Amino acid sequence: xxxxxxxxxxxxxxxxxxxxxxxxxxxxxxxxxxxxxxxxxxxxxxxxxxxxxxxxxxxxxxxxxxxxxxxxxxxxxxxxxxxxxxxxxxxxxxxxxxxxxxxxxxxxxxxxx
Amino acid sequence: xxxxxxxxxxxxxxxxxxxxxxxxxxxxxxxxxxxxxxxxxxxxxxxxxxxxxxxxxxxxxxxxxxxxxxxxxxxxxxxxxxxxxxxxxxxxxxxxxxxxxxxxxxxxxxxxx
Numbered sequence: 001x002x003x004x005x006x007x008x009x010x011x012x013x014x015x016x017x018x019x020x021x022x023x024x025x026x027x028x029x030x031x032x033x034x035x036x037x038x039x040x041x042x043x044x045x046x047x048x049x050x051x052x053x054x055x056x057x058x059x060x061x062x063x064x065x066x067x068x069x070x071x072x073x074x075x076x077x078x079x080x081x082x083x084x085x086x087x088x089x090x091x092x093x094x095x096x097x098x099x100x101x102x103x104x105x106x107x108x109x110x111x112x113x
Numbered sequence: 114x115x116x117x118x119x120x121x122x123x124x125x126x127x128x129x130x131x132x133x134x135x136x137x138x139x140x141x142x143x144x145x146x147x148x149x150x151x152x153x154x155x156x157x158x159x160x161x162x163x164x165x166x167x168x169x170x171x172x173x174x175x176x177x178x179x180x181x182x183x184x185x186x187x188x189x190x191x192x193x194x195x196x197x198x199x200x201x202x203x204x205x206x207x208x209x210x211x212x213x214x215x216x217x218x219x220x221x222x223x224x225x226x
Contacts, residue, residue: 004156031212042218043157043203050212091156098212099145099164106156
């Protein structure tokens with residue numbers, strides 16, 4: 001596609017439910033990132049995928065958070081047993097290769113009620 | 114530890130006035146530096162980047178930034194601000210040791226008519 005595509009754009013869920021957020025990176029981009037942006041805050045790194053290498057999960061805030069990337073393309077970020085503090089915009093980004101320009105999607109706005 | 118500092122949380126300028134947004138970074142190696150802009154409800158759009166070479170880089174929408182190694186700074190400038198420039202601006206450094214993009218906390222720009 002022309003840009004990084006994320007879905008859903010908005011999600012309201014009840015506390016305790018699981019949610020899945022999807023990211024479709026720019027075609028051919030080998031690097032994929034997930035970031036979290038809480039209201040009025042900066043961007044917090046969550047996880048990084050590069051090709052077939054093991055992902056860098058060092059930014060995941062708890063074991064309720066996980067992500068996978070299938071076939072080196074689409075990625076899914078899963079949050080289990082959501083909490084109110086998980087409410088944020090989850091941004092996905094991709095780049096052609098490490099060190100190249102990183103392009104962001106428009107984000108998935110998650111609200112936990 | 115690697116970090117990016119944007120010392121100004123908010124800046125207000127009059128339309129037509131010049132603008133400078135400050136960014137300082139802490140990174141031992143040669144940095145790859147970026148400025149992104151985020152309009153309300155939107156994702157991040159890349160304004161400009163510095164990888165190497167000429168320390169004054171030009172970006173989109175009339176923005177430019179200057180890399181000053183001696184000051185560990187990468188300040189964003191625009192000679193004449195337009196009302197449509199009102200947004201949040203993020204400075205970021207790419208760490209080639211871990212392939213992470215580390216963001217500053219952002220500066221919100223308000224433009225007075």
